[in-house]
Amino acid sequence: MVSGRLLAVPPIPVGDHVTTKIGGFTFNLDSIWSTIIASSVIVILGFWLRRKVTSAVPNKAQLLWEILVGWVSEQVLGGLGPRYRHVVPIAVTIFLFVLAANWIELFPAFWHNTDYLPSPSADVNLTFALGVTVFVVTNAAGIHAKGLGPYVRAFFVKPRWLAPIRILEELLKPVTLSLRLFGNLLAGGIVIALLLALPIYFFPATIIFSVAWKLFDLFIGVIQAFIFALLTILYYQFAVGQEGH
Numbered sequence: 001m002v003s004g005r006l007l008a009v010p011p012i013p014v015g016d017h018v019t020t021k022i023g024g025f026t027f028n029l030d031s032i033w034s035t036i037i038a039s040s041v042i043v044i045l046g047f048w049l050r051r052k053v054t055s056a057v058p059n060k061a062q063l064l065w066e067i068l069v070g071w072v073s074e075q076v077l078g079g080l081g082p083r084y085r086h087v088v089p090i091a092v093t094i095f096l097f098v099l100a101a102n103w104i105e106l107f108p109a110f111w112h113n114t115d116y117l118p119s120p121s122a123d124v125n126l127t128f129a130l131g132v133t134v135f136v137v138t139n140a141a142g143i144h145a146k147g148l149g150p151y152v153r154a155f156f157v158k159p160r161w162l163a164p165i166r167i168l169e170e171l172l173k174p175v176t177l178s179l180r181l182f183g184n185l186l187a188g189g190i191v192i193a194l195l196l197a198l199p200i201y202f203f204p205a206t207i208i209f210s211v212a213w214k215l216f217d218l219f220i221g222v223i224q225a226f227i228f229a230l231l232t233i234l235y236y237q238f239a240v241g242q243e244g245h
Contacts (some may be wrong), residue, residue, distance in 0.1 A: 038100035095229035102221030121185040131174030142239030
């Protein structure tokens, strides 16, 4: 409050997107372009890292990559065994993509009506697509490992009255997985927009808080990518695991 009056803060665009309609469907162009940018960064870094890989003393980039792959491999091999090594590249890809999508909001925008580039992870359409992808992959793996009949019968083991709850729990996995990521990233974007909306005479405080929050947002982006990849591995483990394990 200044001189007895509340400071006027511009509206924060929650869920505001640059859109276009094609064939009756609405497309969020900013989320699409942010997703393309995040994917391109991962692909370019992948090819760059491939050229830098050496059997001698690894460089810093290769060392970080080996730490990431080593951690994912440890989780997969410990929970699923050597038979499911193919889950490692799936989990690593999900981690890197979610991380790039989370961190992209730290860069300035060029086509959006805010001062930061909106994270595609803050668009529920992308997070739900990721959740559905994990749901399809893990359930397909469970059916492939057990067979369709045994996989379906696993929902109706004793006590059978829990069958509806088991089915509902399985159907809600992609929803909870997507909303967890969406909520955290949307909240981060709102806080960044709020800090950037502070009046100019709070400029020093705005800069300090913005930098502090963006550093914290980097940490949150890593944690959310870590959780998403870990839950993917756990859902895969639950799907292919035997009853009682």
